Amino acid sequence: MVSIGALARLARTTTRTIRHYHSVGLLPEPRRRANGYRDYDAHDAARLLRVRRLVGLGLPLPEVAAALAGEPGAGPTGVRDALLALDADLTQQAAAIDARRRQLADLLAREDLTTSEQVAALLRDLTAAAPGAAPDQLARERDLLELLETAGGAEQFSGIADRYRAVLADPTTVDRISAWSERFEALARAAPADPAVAEVAAELRALGPELFPGPTGPPVEDDGTAWEAFLASLSPAQRRCVELAGRGWPTCAP
Template sequence: MRIGELAALLRVSTRTVRHYHHQGVLPEPSRRANGYREYGIRDAIALARVRRLVELGLSLEEAGDLVADDRGKELPEILAGIDADLARQEREIRARRSRLAELLRQAESGALGPDDTASSELVAFLRKVDVPSSKAAAWDRDVLVLLDSMTPAPDRERSSARFATLAADPAMTALGHDFYRRLDELAGAVPDDVRIEPLASALAAYTTEHLLTDPTPGPPDWSAESVEPFLHELAPAQAEVIRQVVRLLTDRKVSTP
């Protein structure tokens, strides 16, 4: 296929494809005897991977390094890797739909009102710690509201009391702002950034001291796998912070801050 056909296939402009060539992210095929450059399925796969990695928050240089790993692989191996990635996404979508089904069940049974998906105490807490310009704060708000709306009635009263206590403490508001700032700073970082582990440890310690005050370690489905559906909107380094927090909470290997 020609460059225009490749660009149309991936819904990008030919200018974008040429820019990736210029940046060394996407290999440029040699010209054929007819003077045209001919692209194949490997080029389409490489372009698709670059676009997906960039959308996830990686720089072109980082995306190029990852795509370069495919150049030494045979086509069946590359396709098998894509199939495995699609299977993972399918599992995440099923998990998200399962949680939404539970919300729907609660709404249909009258456990949730149309405008009452979170306790007033949680809403007050979120207003205290909200940072309108922070994407991390917006993500945390959405997740907390979803989880709170799915909390069984006997446990919801205790969680509401905890959020009321946190909202009344100015130090907790400042700490929340600091956590969001540090998460936002990781939006363009690599998944092994040195700032990830300290932030994950601090968040796990905070959660243990202020939110998981019950004797049990939390919901029985807390695991790195169960939290994946919530991470699709985060950059790779931010998602890794949350994964490490969940692992720490699951293992209960956290100290007080």
């Protein structure tokens, strides 16, 4: 005769686990000795080993119970169905893990370890086209591009990236934007009522439709959160500038 402690050692588990299996009906209660202690036999031990094997593969307890229901006749069919479902789930998990590992490999191969490859490539293009760009400008561009990529989806951001590269490919256009960016950065120290705010906004209204034609407004998949987050990162005068420009250029409309 086998005690619960001996059975636990055989199955490499604990007596607490065995008692839990009893409580949920996964392992039938064995007969009791005269002193009230459980007394297990070979069938009990084999049942427990089957349970532990399926649990070790990752099956939840309810599915283990369903798989082992009706032994011995329906048991093999139930076990096979459960294991096939588990195999399909593990296949999906493996694909997700492979995708994450590819993303990690991509990040580890670059200096910038946090942004996506597409955003990092655009920032490299910007740095090459405008080597004198201020750190604040580069940081803001990075934030905005990451927000657009996430909020707008891959297809919309691909179009944004294409227009971005087309702008950077024209040195004259880059010079015009760089000159405007310097004036915009200077607004960080200005008051919203400063006349310079309206002047810089007027320049943005003129530059915007010319340099960034196409879809306007916040990204189609965004509820406005990404755009509001970008505006919140600006100084009061800079935000006022963008809002004023938006009256004539929907791309800047909050």
